Amino acid sequence: xxxxxxxxxxxxxxxxxxxxxxxxxxxxxxxxxxxxxxxxxxxxxxxxxxxxxxxxxxxxxxxxxxxxxxxxxxxxxxxxxxxxxxxxxxxxxxxxxxxxxxxxxxxxxxxxxxxxxxxxxxxxxxxxxxxxxxxxxxxxxxxxxxxxxxxxxxxxxxxxxxxxxxxxxxxxxxxxxxxxxxxxxxxxxxxxxxxxxxxxxxxxxxxxxxxxxxxxxxxxxxxxxxxxxxxxxxxxxxxxxxxxxxxxxxxxxxxxxxxxxxxxxxxxxxxxxxxxxxxxxxxxxxxxxxxxxxxxxxxxxxxxxxxxxxxxxxxxxxxxxxxxxxxxxxxxxx
Amino acid sequence: xxxxxxxxxxxxxxxxxxxxxxxxxxxxxxxxxxxxxxxxxxxxxxxxxxxxxxxxxxxxxxxxxxxxxxxxxxxxxxxxxxxxxxxxxxxxxxxxxxxxxxxxxxxxxxxxxxxxxxxxxxxxxxxxxxxxxxxxxxxxxxxxxxxxxxxxxxxxxxxxxxxxxxxxxxxxxxxxxxxxxxxxxxxxxxxxxxxxxxxxxxxxxxxxxxxxxxxxxxxxxxxxxxxxxxxxxxxxxxxxxxxxxxxxxxxxxxxxxxxxxxxxxxxxxx
Numbered sequence: 009x010x011x012x013x014x015x016x017x018x019x020x021x022x023x024x025x026x027x028x029x030x031x032x033x034x035x036x037x038x039x040x041x042x043x044x045x046x047x048x049x050x051x052x053x054x055x056x057x058x059x060x061x062x063x064x065x066x067x068x069x070x071x072x073x074x075x076x077x078x079x080x081x082x083x084x085x086x087x088x089x090x091x092x093x094x095x096x097x098x099x100x101x102x103x104x105x106x107x108x109x110x111x112x113x114x115x116x117x118x119x120x121x122x123x124x125x126x127x128x129x130x131x132x133x134x135x136x137x138x139x140x141x142x143x144x145x146x147x148x149x150x151x152x153x154x155x156x157x158x159x160x161x162x163x164x165x166x167x168x169x170x171x172x173x174x175x176x177x178x179x180x181x182x183x184x185x186x187x188x189x190x191x192x193x194x195x196x197x198x199x200x201x202x203x204x205x206x207x208x209x210x211x212x213x214x215x216x217x218x219x220x221x222x223x224x225x226x227x228x229x230x231x232x233x234x235x236x237x238x239x240x241x242x243x244x245x246x247x248x249x250x251x252x253x254x255x256x257x258x259x260x261x262x263x264x265x266x267x268x269x270x271x272x273x274x275x276x277x278x279x280x281x282x283x284x285x286x287x288x289x290x291x292x293x294x295x296x297x298x299x300x301x302x303x304x305x306x307x308x309x310x311x312x313x314x315x316x317x318x319x320x321x322x323x324x325x326x327x328x329x330x331x332x333x334x335x336x337x338x339x340x341x342x
Numbered sequence: 343x344x345x346x347x348x349x350x351x352x353x354x355x356x357x358x359x360x361x362x363x364x365x366x367x368x369x370x371x372x373x374x375x376x377x378x379x380x381x382x383x384x385x386x387x388x389x390x391x392x393x394x395x396x397x398x399x400x401x402x403x404x405x406x407x408x409x410x411x412x413x414x415x416x417x418x419x420x421x422x423x424x425x426x427x428x429x430x431x432x433x434x435x436x437x438x439x440x441x442x443x444x445x446x447x448x449x450x451x452x453x454x455x456x457x458x459x460x461x462x463x464x465x466x467x468x469x470x471x472x473x474x475x476x477x478x479x480x481x482x483x484x485x486x487x488x489x490x491x492x493x494x495x496x497x498x499x500x501x502x503x504x505x506x507x508x509x510x511x512x513x514x515x516x517x518x519x520x521x522x523x524x525x526x527x528x529x530x531x532x533x534x535x536x537x538x539x540x541x542x543x544x545x546x547x548x549x550x551x552x553x554x555x556x557x558x559x560x561x562x563x564x565x566x567x568x569x570x571x572x573x574x575x576x577x578x579x580x581x582x583x584x585x586x587x588x589x590x591x592x593x594x595x596x597x598x599x600x601x602x603x604x605x606x607x608x609x610x611x612x
């Protein structure tokens with residue numbers, strides 16, 4: 009079967025739609041989580057959602073919706089604990105992580121479910137999505153994206169500085185709860201794509217990648233969403249082509265592709281930050297004594313090969329531990 | 343004339359221990375008040391109580407004559423918190439942080455209006471950071487970051503400003519820029535309540551000094567010079583260089599009951 013034929017199959021198109029929307033929604037809410045230093049919250053919710061899936065499999069209800077319900081409850085619990093006890097939030101998260109995972113495996117064992125049905129949620133299974141799964145994904149992902157972008161100024165202010173936001177009259181607690189709920193919803197959106205155990209990767213890794221290269225929040229969230237789409241759709245395509253030769257699951261491929269983007273961006277980020285630090289203007293103020301540089305055969309100028317750093321109204325050229333500023337026909341030591 | 347902000351019989355407790363006791367303070371519109379005192383005297387707690395960040399155990403805060411619980415006109419209030427040392431996880435540009443100050447006047451789900459943009463530009467202009475608007479806040483010096491926070495409060499065009507230690511950790515040239523900024527606000531008729539350990543270049547602007555000691559007001563009157571605040575007759579020896587060292591972290595991992603409230607070891611500075 010040729011690749012074109014493969015991508016025209018309905019199950020493949022459903023997978024593409026799900027991958028696209030997941031790639032947009034997960035980094036959108038992930039940016040706010042990273043900004044609040046809650047990068048692992050997605051992981052916590054993902055573990056709690058395992059219980060929701062098992063509950064759905066046990067009761068015969070739709071696992072997607074029971075997962076949404078339980079994940080939202082878990083997210084609210086995490087948010088409550090985070091708000092009340094600031095120092096021990098990580099312990100509370102750990103308790104929820106393990107409680108959720110153990111509860112899910114316990115419940116699915118009770119129901120006599122085979123490991124395979126839980127596995128599709130734990131590790132993702134893009135290509136087995138039903139039409140109703142895709143519709144649920146579309147509705148939930150669109151809601152997450154719309155709320156994240158529409159309320160971005162408010163969510164940004166609350167995540168940036170809670171106390172300022174409170175004095176600005178924003179309902180900080182309501183926005184915190186909203187972020188928790190949106191995170192829970194996007195976890196359940198992404199669970200079919202990359203799986204509950206890898207959900208957090210799609211929320212965090214594109215954000216970590218884009219913030220290597222950006223200086224503003226808006227650029228970060230836009231680049232993170234673009235990278236999320238690149239990773240999720242690209243990962244699906246790569247996995248599809250690779251599956252001619254070997255068994256390649258889309259979920260891990262997507263995450264590995266996102267990590268590869270990070271591996272490329274990281275050194276570039278280090279280099280640009282290093283460069284920016286070197287070129288930062290020197291503090292204002294002339295040296296007390298006028299100290300002229302002795303012999304200086306080299307002429308400094310734009311593009312002379314030496315680092316040029318602004319200093320007050322002129323430029324200092326930096327080389328061999330000296331800062332040389334042109335003064336008439338000679339150079340001063342600054 | 344109603345006071346811009348008033349506190350009557352204010353008592354505040356942190357973790358069950360009373361920190362502020364029996365504070366009476368009224369600031370008239372247009373006044374420039376400096377809250378002074380040593381570390382741990384409760385001056386930051388007082389300003390945070392006035393904006394509603396600390397609950398009162400007893401007493402009442404009124405903003406423009408309205409009790410704090412019923413107060414809804416937050417666009418009239420500008421708050422400049424202490425500069426946070428830990429930066430947020432995602433970069434934010436100077437413009438974005440200043441624009442957040444405009445939220446007091448923006449409606450939900452509406453784009454920035456022309457008036458919003460003009461106010462943000464004006465705020466950047468006043469603090470002298472218009473040319474750094476695209477830079478990440480974390481790339482600025484401490485003094486410049488402080489000016490960003492002031493611009494954020496300015497963007498909402500408030501009439502009453504609360505500034506918590508705006509001069510802490512700010513070098514002298516930046517303190518002068520700060521003083522010029524506050525002088526311009528004062529000319530525009532703003533009411534300013536400022537927490538300061540030492541006034542430095544701000545001294546010439548102050549109309550009234552309130553000196554705190556151990557959670558009580560010990561002096562309220564004409565401005566004092568920095569060294570007078572710490573005179574023995576105010577009961578405060580020269581303590582202002584003795585910053586409390588953070589508690590040394592021990593090597594026991596912090597495994598405790600997850601819902602314990604963290605106890606503030608810094609004596610109510612925050």
